Structure formats: structure tokens, C-alpha cells
Amino acid sequence: MAKRVGIETSLAISEVVAACDVDVVAAYPITPQTHIVEHLADLVANGKLDAEYIPVESEHSAMSACLGSVAAGARTFTASAGQGLELMHEVLFVASAMRLPVIMAVTNRAVSSPLSVWGDHSDVMATRDVGWIQLFVENGQEAVDNTICAFKMGEAKNVLLPVMVNLDGFHLSHMIEPITIPEREEISRFLPPFDYPLPLHPDKPVAMGDFAPPVIFSEAKWAQEINIRDSYETIIQTWQEFGQQFGRYYQPVEKYCTEGAETLLLTMGSFSETAMTAIDNLREQGQKVGLVRIRLWRPFPFEELRKAVGSAKTLIVFDRAISVGGPGGPVVSEVKAALYNEPQKPNVVSFVGGLGGRDVTREGFEEIITRGQEIAEQGSPNEFEIYGVRE
């Protein structure tokens, strides 16, 4: 049986990627993802992981090498963050449209300028529409578990889509926590070998990444949309199977103290754990508050979100990214779209915060909830507010 050990989340991800018997890692180091790829390089160099480690010259090359690797039928992992994720941006579209299940950890980081190596969700939100399955995790154990699940979801024959496992840079990636890393043998019972149906092979030549004239491009895009939509069932099923074997269950939309809650806070990522302590505190004071966390960002769980927030009076959405000149945060934009046609829906209030690594404490979330309730009753001159910004 696997032991529960104190380990940095980044190193735990590397260890579990190795335990998933990855064939190829192509990555370029960038803060705060560095420890993941450094440790994978160590494991390969020390002979503990029998894999090809490709030290590429940029993130664009990293993702390109990953495409080639998956196309040849190899289980492939990479990791990036911030500017690095943006540098691989165009190749991300190719991975999903070509149905190449690259698995990537993203240690979410702010995007320049001003230069910030610290965490927020600006990087992943800029890659929202690249067609990847996108998961958010809240602690080290979830990062490990969902990395294993990502391989199984992404590589499933009816899915074949790249998967991004998002974890907050520093706040989570550099945290030392007690984590259970399943043994190789346990994982191999859960995760079947990767079997890509149309690999590049001289015996049966195929052409990948061809061009499509206008007469066929729409059909190719619709096929992609149906594909990621249908992947939803497999994602749910994978989490269920994981829970049955390992005893830890995951949902596309996670709920905390939502029973009878009139005000709901909605978060994504590791700040959710701080938000939970705020909810505990307010509940003790007799306030009817609860927390909803989106774990599955793409494909977006419309139905589950509606079910989770539909009966609340006020829904306060906390975004760790700003859509400059837009509706505030990308998450609130999605949430509002999901609720627009509902006959009964909560009053949605938007906050942006935790930008570029700034902490939001338990007291901070309590302030956000109080202020959110005020805005819900009295309105606000602004479409959204940045929590804690000095005016």
C-alpha cells in the first residue's frame, strides 16, 4: 500500500507521472512549474523512470514535441505556466483538434506585464478556448489524483483529448503537504496502457494536421465540439472509478455547506480551501452561506452548475483573473451565461482578486461575502470589484 508522506506538491506530481509510466516528457522550465520538470529530469537521469526526456529550447517546441510523441503512440507529459503557456498557445489548439492526449500540469501564474512570477489564473483563462479538458485542483492530494485521472480521461478511446491539470502557482505548487502517492501497481490496475488508434507508423501511413478548405472546416469544428461534449461522461466515470479504487471522489462542481444557503460563494483552485474556513466561520455565526467550486472548467458543467447554485438568492463569483475591458472575470462571464435562460436564478455579483500572487485570507473571503451581499441588495456602480485594491 502507498504511504502518506510529507512532500512538495510539485515533486508529488513528478512522482505520480513517473508512476503512471509516462514514455515521453518534453518540457521547458518556467517558474513556478520548474520543480515538476526538474524532478522528472532527475528521475529519468537517475534511471528511476524509463522515459525519454526532451530538453527543448522553448515552450512552443515543448508542446510541438509532445504532439509528435503522442502521434507516435507514446504516453506524454509536460508542464508549464504563465508566459510559457502563452508561448505554446497556438500549438495547444493543434493538440486538441488533432485529438492528441498530451497531459499537462499548469502551475497557474500571472501573465506580464508588469512581470509577476506569482500565481493567478490569467494564464489558463487565456487558453480557455483551445479545446482542452481543463481541471482545477485545490490541494496536493487532488493534484496527484487528478494527474492520474487526466491520463485515463484523455487517453480513453472515445475521448482522445489533451488534459490540463491546473494548480495554483506557489500557493499550491510549492506547498509541502501530506500526500498519498499510489504505487505503480495500484495505478496500473486503474490506468490501462495508452493505445492510440491511428499512430504514425510506416506500416500504415497516415497524414496528420492537414489543411481543410472552407467546405469541410465547419464539419471538423463541429466534430471537435461533439467530441469534447461527449467526453463529459467519461470524465465523470473516470472520477467514479478512481473513487471506487482509491476512496477519494471528485465532482465537476464541488459543493460545501450549500444546503439551505441563501448566499453562495463560487471559487476555483486552492483559494477554495481558505474560502471554506470563511464559510465555517460565518455558518457558526448563523449566516446561511455556502461555497461552490468549479473543478471541471472545460467541458463546462452547465447542468451541474445550475443545479448547485439555482436556489440561492445571491451568488458571489470570485475570479483570479481579469478580463480587461470585459465583464470582470472569465468565470463570472461563464456563470452568467449558464444562468441567463433560467426562470429562477440568483443575483450574481462579481469579484476579482488574488491577482499576481496576492493572498486572500479567511477574513478576506468573509469581507467579500459581506460586501457581495451589500452589492446584491443595493447594487454597485461597477460591473465588478477588485477585492483589496487601493483606490
Place this chain on the structure above:
Amino acid sequence: MVKPENEFTWRDIEIGAIVTTPGNAIQYRTGDWRSQKPEYIFDRCIKCGVCAIYCPEGCINQNEEGHFVADMYYCKGCGICATECPVYVISMVEEVE
């Protein structure tokens, strides 16, 4: 030949739009890009084949009389053959079809 591309639905597309039939670019009718087409006065033709060598589409073939003629399924009407012909056999005229 597989069914025409305008009859393809999304269900007909292989995963990731992968092409599983190598060499199927031969079905691609580049001829419908054409706004000009070559016309020939073969009396002058010396059957040198320079036009076929220069054709970027590789679509000029020698016929039974030994003259070099473009395959209009592929000819894009670029006019390079007309420019390169040393004896002015070829002239480009407007495509009206």
C-alpha cells in the same frame, strides 16, 4: 474516389481529421482556382517540354502527337508555362467556365 467533399458530414471525418488514405491529394481539384487558362498554337511547338518542367503543379503531360498539354483538373492557370515557352505556343486567356 471517395464522395465529394461537399457531401462530407462531421461524422465522416476521421478522428483529429487524420487522413488515412495516403496520396489522396490527387483528388483535390486545384483546377477550380483558375481565372485564366492556357491556349495552344501547336504549329510552333518544338516538343521541348520546357513547359512541363516549369509547371509548379506537375500537371503538364505529353499527348500522342508529342505536344505538351495541361490537365485542366489540376491547372491553376498560373501562366508560368506561357512565360517559359521559348517559341510562344502558349497564351493565357480568360477562363469563362
